Amino acid sequence: MNKIFQDKLFEDFRTKCGKVCLGRYVLVRKIGSGSFGDVYLSRDTKTDLPCAVKVERKSLKYEETLSKEHQMYLRLNNQVGFARVYDFGEEEGFRWISLELLGSSLYDLRKRCRNCLSLKTVLMLADQLLARIESFHQEGFIHRDIKPANMMMGLWGRSALRLYLADLGLATPYIDLATGVHIDFKPSGLAGTMTYCSINAMKHFSQSRRDDLESIGYNLICMAQGKLPWENHDNGSSPKAVRKILALKQSITAEELCKDLPKCFLDYMVYAKGLEFNEQPDYAMLRRLFRAEFRDAGFEYDFHYDWIARSRCDKIVKSKKYLGRRRS
CATH class of the missing domain: 1.10.510.10 (Transferase(Phosphotransferase) domain 1)
Incomplete structure (x- = not known):
């Protein structure tokens, strides 16, 4: 595919925030960039839940990057500490993968x-x-x-x-x-x-x-x-x-x-x-x-990290209502 046409397709994709694209996702805003693509905070219209959608431009040099990443996430889908993968697809000019939305880095x-x-x-x-x-x-x-x-x-x-x-x-x-x-x-x-x-x-x-x-x-x-x-x-x-x-x-x-x-x-x-x-x-x-x-050192493994206030941490630890319960 002509590179100029590829670039235009990818730029068009970036302007779709707030609109349904890829058949089911509403892109809210860009939240990050990886080695080969961009990551968007998105909403899945089928589940009405937030997720992260990572998009990469198709190119000869990095032809299989995102598809390989998708396969790795599938292998890790039951492992603690790795985002769940929801979907993967290809459109003209780019590939995309939808993942569990994570918090701050x-x-x-x-x-x-x-x-x-x-x-x-x-x-x-x-x-x-x-x-x-x-x-x-x-x-x-x-x-x-x-x-x-x-x-x-x-x-x-x-x-x-x-x-x-x-x-x-x-x-x-x-x-x-x-x-x-x-x-x-x-x-x-x-x-x-x-x-x-x-x-x-x-x-x-x-x-x-x-x-x-x-x-x-x-x-x-x-x-x-x-x-x-x-x-x-x-x-x-x-x-x-x-x-x-x-x-x-x-x-x-x-x-x-x-x-x-x-x-x-x-x-x-x-x-x-x-x-x-x-x-x-x-x-x-x-x-x-x-x-x-x-x-x-006499520390207590209470998950009270430096960035979490004590009261909020205690509330989270004691709460029985949380998503991802099977991945403790």
Whole structure:
């Protein structure tokens, strides 16, 4: 299809807010952008419930991105901490997928908390994030773009206290899904966000489970400290920025990176960076690291995050009326 015609179709789609499109959805407003498309707050006219509709332009370069993402969501549809998928379709010039509507991202929630979260909140998030990535890896995929903008809280009832892992646009299998054979370590294109991706990813090598874990470590340290040492140099994905960030990541030791943080953060980073390319991570052990610190600090696992007022949190926890009850 002619690219100019494609662009016009996609632009026409963006002007349809407030109108029924795709046969059943009313687009309310744009709420985000992913690697390959836009996300709209929408209303499903068949159920009269809100949802999120993600739309991508068809192109030869990214021909199967959203359809692959749809297949991953289908595999994860009974997993805690992943949005339910409702529908998928194609129109002339674009593809779309409708998903369970989630709440705020950790990127936005951190900004409410002046970019630095309390140790209690970080430890509760660490426990859930490791559970999410274990579930995802068990399905044979790696995420490759773990960052605060792709970690979201639920929206309804008790799900508002639950962490979700979102935006699977850059996810890819780390095993042959038919044979179960692990992929080979070889040169690859750069995928991920410079601030949080692993050192090997920045060196343009293929990623595996260890790279997701290293990325999670950077995220947790950033949440606890408010900033990573190389964030001032994160200027998009220019070659100069990539070289500068890579040099800093390689030169800063784990001890320096985790300075003033509990030892569990250092132990986590040492373990994640020490994994072999095709090695099975010990997720349970990693969760125990953070849970032990949580227990030793005398915290109560009450889901009272920094951004939630105590009275509201208690009300949600005690409520019996909430959506998504089967996904506790």
